[in-house]
Amino acid sequence: MSVIAAAGGSFVASGGLPWLSLAHADSEDFPAKLLHAGALLVLNAGLSTACSQEGLK
Numbered sequence: 692m693s694v695i696a697a698a699g700g701s702f703v704a705s706g707g708l709p710w711l712s713l714a715h716a717d718s719e720d721f722p723a724k725l726l727h728a729g730a731l732l733v734l735n736a737g738l739s740t741a742c743s744q745e746g747l748k
Contacts (some may be wrong), residue, residue, distance in 0.1 A: 698724035 692702050692712065702715035713736060718724070722733040 694725060694728045694730050697728035
C-alpha cells in the first residue's frame with residue numbers, strides 16, 4: 692500500500708495473492724508513477740478478474 696500511496700493512488704482491493712493489489716488514480720501517468728515508486732508489475736484493471744480468486748476457479 693505504501694507504493695500505491697507514493698504514486699498518488701488509492702487502494703481499492705486485495706488481489707487473489709498476498710502481494711497483489713488493485714489501485715486507482717485519476718492521473719494518466721499513474722502506471723509510470725507506480726513503477727517509479729517500486730511496483731514490479733502494473734497491469735490494466737480490466738485484467739483484475741483474471742488475477743482474483745474467482746478468476747482462478
